Amino acid sequence: MLFRSLRNPVFARLYAAQTTSLLGDALTWVGLALLAFELAGQKSAIVLSGALTLRVTAFVLLSPLAGAIADRIDRKMILVTTHVIRMLIVSLLPFVTKVWQIYALIFALNVFNAFFTPTYQATIPLVTGQNDYPQAIALSAATFQLLGVLGPGIAGSVAALIGARQVFFLDALTFLVAAVLIFTLPGQLRVQPSLSNSATKGRTWRDIKNGTTRLFTDAPIRYALAMQLVASIAGAQILVNTVGYVQGTLKLGNMQYGWVMAAFGIGATISAVAFGAISRRLARTTFVLLGAALVTLALLPASYVGLPLLMILWLVAGMGQNFVNLPTQTLIADRIPSDAQGRVYGAHFAWSHLWWAVSYPLAGWLGSNFSDREFLYGSLIGLMLLVVVQLTLSPQDYEHEHESIWHEHEHIHDEHHQHEHHQGIPIGEPHTHPHEHLPMRHSHLYFVDLHHYSR
Structure with missing residues (x-):
């Protein structure tokens, strides 16, 4: 079961800290x-896109370094330190009076966030062991995806109650609680020296390269990753331009903005439940295509609607966002060998954030230059990209692969069935030796191989 890993008290506390x-x-x-x-008023889209771009830039640049450091020192110290420093940084945000101060504080905040996330991910197998590691990773990834879209709705409602600037003090409190949870863990979270040495002597770059290679050579994963670019274009429009549309165009307040973002989160929750209930009935790539279409089409009329319809559209968009993200995470677990999943998840973390690094500036530019049609243009761009991805990267077939199985069976070689043997095994007499069954492939969907006909 997904929640079985929470029986481990160390992981349960780490998970509580991550959720907080x-x-x-x-x-x-x-x-x-x-x-x-x-x-910044109507120019808020530029400020938000700049801050969000700095966020993903810190992730992409510093996460590999954080992983290397996490193999050398006590990970508990890294996790606690990053939480305490982030608490101090967000405590300064209520006193900001200039836009450049936002940029400086947000970049500093996400420098330490970039160190926390990969260190936390690397710590999960350290504390859970082989049996519970898959369930722990799945639970952590699902929580990350769900709160990534549900959290803004909760936060928007809180901001409406206590005020925009005061929300940062509550924010600082969450980091303090998480730091205390991790600090009270027994002992250290340090890898054994042998494991650390094997991971740092010239292997870091090779592992990063191998993870990216696996992402782009596996057809369904490559397709899902490209669809995440489509979803990020729509998602960036929602995160960057909704506040300007609600408070600038519709002339509404913080509470109404909270309602709209809450609708987005409710949609994500519905899709998470639906995916868990019917994920075995449809191919992962079908969910991904459906999600990309939903989140992109929801934006199409959004520049011309009032608050009630906007909430409905954002609910649909939230459903679409999660229908793309959750199956993509599961595809990696389905199709990548367990001994290579860590580097592939790491590569996916970097590349999926690169998509947002492209999407945030685009959303800021559209919101600044086309403030009355930003959602329409964002939707059209996403739809064009969706069509291109579907026509060029849609996988030829979607397969489940089983691990190879070794066993021994007795057989006799005739003149047509020969291979090398150890000395002393005569041809034509019964004997046994280990025999490997190669992975079985079960195709569920069939597509025309466009590349085959174009050569």
């Missing part, structure tokens, strides 16, 4: 959106 930290992140970004609108 993710709620803090949601408070950060909703508070930042409201603060940007307070300081």
Whole structure:
């Protein structure tokens, strides 16, 4: 079961700390959106896109370094330190009066966030062991995806109650709680020296390269990753331009903005439940295509609607966002050998954030230059890209692969069935030796191989 890993008290506390930290992140970004609108008005889209671009830039640049450091020193110290420093940084945000101060604090905040996330991910197998590691990773990834879209709705409602600037103090409290949870863990979270040495002597770059290679050579995973770019274009429009549309165009307040973002989170929750209930009935790639279409089409009329219809559209968009993200995470677990999943998940973390690094500036530019049609243009761009991805990267077939099985069986070689043997095994007499069954492939969907006909 997915929650079996929570029986491990060390992982349960780590998981509680991660969940608290993710709620803090949601408070950060909703508070930042409201603060940007307070300081920049209709130009808030530029401020938000710049801050969010700095966020993903820190992730992409520093996460590999964080993973290398996590193999050398006590990971508990890294996790606690990053939480305490982030607590101090967000405590400064209520006193911001200039846009450049937002940029400086957000970049500093996400430098330490970039060190926390991969260190936490690397710590999961360290504390759970082989049996519970898959369930722990799945639970952690599902929580990350769910709170990534549900959190803004919660945070928006909180901001409406206590105020835009005051929300950062509550944000700081979440980081303090997470730091205490990790600090009270017994002992150290340090890898054995042999494991550390094997991971740092010239292997770091090779592992990074191998993880990226696996992402782009596996057809269904490559297709899902490309669809995440489509979803990120729509998602960036929602995160960057919703506050300007609700408070600028519709002339509504913080509470109404919270309602809209809550609808987005409710949609994500519905899709998470639906995916868990029917995930075995449809191919992962079918979910991904459905999700990309939903989140992109939801934006199409959004520039011309009032609050009630906008909430409905954002609910649909939230469903689509999770229908893309959750199956993509599961595809990696389905199709990548367990001994290579870590580097592939790491590569996926970097590449999927690169998509947002492209999407945030695009959303800021559209919101600044086409403030009355930003959602329409964002939707059209996403739809064009969706069609291109579907026509060029849709996988030829979607397969489940089983691990190879070794066993021994007795057989006799005739003149047509020969291979090398150890000395002393005569031809034509019964004997046994280990025999490997190669992975079995079960095709569920069939597509025309466009590359075959174009050569």
